Amino acid sequence: MALIRQRKLTKQQLRRIDKQQLDSQDSLDDSLMDGVVMAHYGKQLEVQVTSLPAVMPVQPEIGADDPEPFWQDIALGDIWRCHVRTNLPMLAAGDQVRWTADPNTGFGRIESVKPRTSLISRPDRYHKLKPVAANVDILAIVFAPLPAAAPSLIDRYLVVCHHAGVQPLLVLNKADLLAENDDADTDTNTDANTKALLTQYAALGYESVLTSVDCPENIAESAAQQGLGELKSYIDNKLVIFAGQSGVGKSSLINALLPESAQSVNIISENSQLGQHTTTTSRLLPFNPDDLTQGGIVDTPGIREYGIWHLTPEDIISGFIELAPLSGYCQFRDCKHTHNSKGCALWQAVADGEVLQRRVENLVTLQEEADTKPY
Numbered sequence: 039m040a041l042i043r044q045r046k047l048t049k050q051q052l053r054r055i056d057k058q059q060l061d062s063q064d065s066l067d068d069s070l071m072d073g074v075v076m077a078h079y080g081k082q083l084e085v086q087v088t089s090l091p092a093v094m095p096v097q098p099e100i101g102a103d104d105p106e107p108f109w110q111d112i113a114l115g116d117i118w119r120c121h122v123r124t125n126l127p128m129l130a131a132g133d134q135v136r137w138t139a140d141p142n143t144g145f146g147r148i149e150s151v152k153p154r155t156s157l158i159s160r161p162d163r164y165h166k167l168k169p170v171a172a173n174v175d176i177l178a179i180v181f182a183p184l185p186a187a188a189p190s191l192i193d194r195y196l197v198v199c200h201h202a203g204v205q206p207l208l209v210l211n212k213a214d215l216l217a218e219n220d221d222a223d224t225d226t227n228t229d230a231n232t233k234a235l236l237t238q239y240a241a242l243g244y245e246s247v248l249t250s251v252d253c254p255e256n257i258a259e260s261a262a263q264q265g266l267g268e269l270k271s272y273i274d275n276k277l278v279i280f281a282g283q284s285g286v287g288k289s290s291l292i293n294a295l296l297p298e299s300a301q302s303v304n305i306i307s308e309n310s311q312l313g314q315h316t317t318t319t320s321r322l323l324p325f326n327p328d329d330l331t332q333g334g335i336v337d338t339p340g341i342r343e344y345g346i347w348h349l350t351p352e353d354i355i356s357g358f359i360e361l362a363p364l365s366g367y368c369q370f371r372d373c374k375h376t377h378n379s380k381g382c383a384l385w386q387a388v389a390d391g392e393v394l395q396r397r398v399e400n401l402v403t404l405q406e407e408a409d410t411k412p413y
Contacts, residue, residue, distance in 0.1 A: 068093040070149060074330050075133040075172075076117060077321040083129060085120045085137055085146060087112060088330060095141050110144040115328055120146035127151070130169035131322040131336050132277055158202050158279060161345035170320055171279045171336040176272065177204045180282035180291065182212040183232050188283060192235070193400040194346065195281055196244070197357030201349060204279075207272055208239055208246035211287040213264060238394060242360055247272060251287065251294040266294055274325075279336040292335055296323050351405040358401050360393055375402050 072089035090112060097109050118139055122129060126148065129135070134152040139145075154172045162168040179195045181187040192208070199206040216229050236246055249265035269291075280288045324334035346354065355375075356362050361384055365373070369381020375398060377385060384401075387393045 069095070069138045070136045071112075071139070073118075073120075073135050073137050073146075073148075074322065075129050075131055075135060077131055077319055078129065079119075079319065082119050082121060083148070084117050085135060085148065086330065087114055087116045087118065087139075090114065091138070095139075097141070108142065108144065110139075110141045112139050112141065118144070118146045120148050122148045123150075128169050130157070130172045131320045132172040132174060134173065156203050158198065158204065159348075161347060165345075165347075167348050170338055171277075171322075173277055174202070174204050174279050174336065175276035175333070176207050176278045177202075178207045178209045178273070178278055178280045180209045180211050180280055180286045180288050181232075181235075182210065182283075182286040183215040183229060184212065185283055185285050187232055187235055189235060189396055190400050190403065191283060192239075193358070193397065194404060197346060197349070197354055197404060200357035200359070201353050206244060208236070208244055209269065209280075209282075209291070210236060210246060210248045211291055212250060213248040214250040245272070249291060251290050263294055270295065273333065273335075275331075276333045277322075277336065278333070279338060281338060288337070292323065292337055296325070296335065345407075346404055347408050349408050351408060354404050354408055355401060358397060361397060361401055364393070374405070 069091045071087060071091045073085040073087055075083050076086050077084040094112065098107070100106055120137055129148065129151060133154070135148045136150045136152070137146050137148040140147075156174050157172050158170045158174055158177065159167045160170055177195065177199050179192055181192060187210075196206055198204075210232065216232065236248075239246060247265050247269045249263075249269055251263050251266070280292065282288060320336055320338045322334050322336050324330050324332070326332040355365055364383045364387055365375070367383035368375070368379070369383075370379075373379050373382050375382050375384050377399075379385065384393065384398045388395045388398055
């Protein structure tokens, strides 16, 4: 078969093509505006308008006998449903984007994403890494006396914070339950363990806040909202993601901090002592809807586990800030830090009372998880 010869263009044709491409780019640049991704819905995202385009689209004139066509004006603070260019990475709540809007359809298209200061991701059900929130300043790790705190999950989140470059903040919610159980046998209830956790993490340099909020229907009447002022001082003008076990009161906290957010809250099952999942998609809830630079809260779906298989064992141990410096003193460079590892400096530190045994055990569990293929 004879090869099809490429047609040779004249200089005039090449100049015309270049001019058309420049005119098209200028037109695109004039229509671009800034926005922030507020939520993700499958193939569409919600984007809030944070700047107007250089050239505003003009509504076409309508004839006297013509029906009035659909037209959506562009205004600061409005939220548009947008599609994404196919060559862009997966986007998440908090991403700052450049996009165009089509008032004739009411839809926009994201053309580019600005560089991120941080990105928190997690594997989805298909074992693909999925972004959860971008440009996050603080990850608030929420736990409670009921359901009982899971130190392994807290350690997992601390590793995520370290790897993503996000500041962790421990939030003990439902702190009033500790006071209610002061007279109980602390050897058989979770109070002593919860208080010990706070002390242990404080010794490692992690900051914590104790809060207590009622369910939404009682918020207006309740005077027992403890710690909210201190929590606000930590997260003011910051983009924050709340994470933790289901049922620890993340949505109740968000309702107390942002009553207009109207987050749904479910009552903990008395039989299982576990919370019910209440959030279905990640969404950015701004402190000031008219000024996203003042920060906000990214509310994420309730998860009991947070996959870290995409991290290396070195990434994981670096998130255990008191154990990482010791690993260089192990007898063998490839030490797995299991209890029977010969010459392990971490277990020697446990024997000497310098580090917590559970932290070393959690490290080993997470490293084994990361070293195992997710299929």
